[in-house]
Amino acid sequence: MKSAPDxxxxxxxxxxxxxLASTVSKKLHKLERYCGDIIRSRVVLEAPHQHKTKGKPFKxxxxxxxxxxxxxxxxESDSIHRAVNGAFESVERCLKExxxxxxxxxxxxxxxxxxxx
Numbered sequence: 001m002k003s004a005p006d007x008x009x010x011x012x013x014x015x016x017x018x019x020l021a022s023t024v025s026k027k028l029h030k031l032e033r034y035c036g037d038i039i040r041s042r043v044v045l046e047a048p049h050q051h052k053t054k055g056k057p058f059k060x061x062x063x064x065x066x067x068x069x070x071x072x073x074x075x076e077s078d079s080i081h082r083a084v085n086g087a088f089e090s091v092e093r094c095l096k097e098x099x100x101x102x103x104x105x106x107x108x109x110x111x112x113x114x115x116x117x
Contacts, residue, residue: 012046014058014080020045023081027088034095037067045080060087071095 009024011017024043031038044061060083061074071094075086 008040008042010042010044010046012044014045014047020080020084024084027084031064031088031091031095034092034099035064035066038064039067040065043084045084047080048076058083060084062087062091064091068098 008028009021024045028041028043031041042063044059044063046059046061047057048059057078058080059074059076060080061072064071071091073087073090073094075083075090077083077086
């Protein structure tokens with residue numbers, strides 16, 4: 001990842017937490033295992049509405065600028081930590097699928113070149 005992950009964590013209507021920022025940073029660095037072409041990342045942690053009896057009060061959004069298509073995943077939960085975990089699990093799954101599709105395309109391209117020879 002080419003940008004510093006700490007600078008890309010935005011807290012909206014939530015008090016800044018060093019522990020939460022550290023967790024998000026670790027998860028951002030872990031994403032590099034699945035995709036090495038992450039250009040920029042941005043994580044938004046927010047409490048979209050303050051009504052305590054309706055809906056899910058916390059939302060975590062992960063936005064990744066990749067060399068191909070950008071990726072944006074959101075997760076809502078009654079705990080900000082669960083929302084963060086849910087968002088990053090979805091992002092990991094998408095990056096793994098993207099990597100598998102690339103490997104399949106490369107393999108198909110190599111097989112078609114070998115068949116032509």
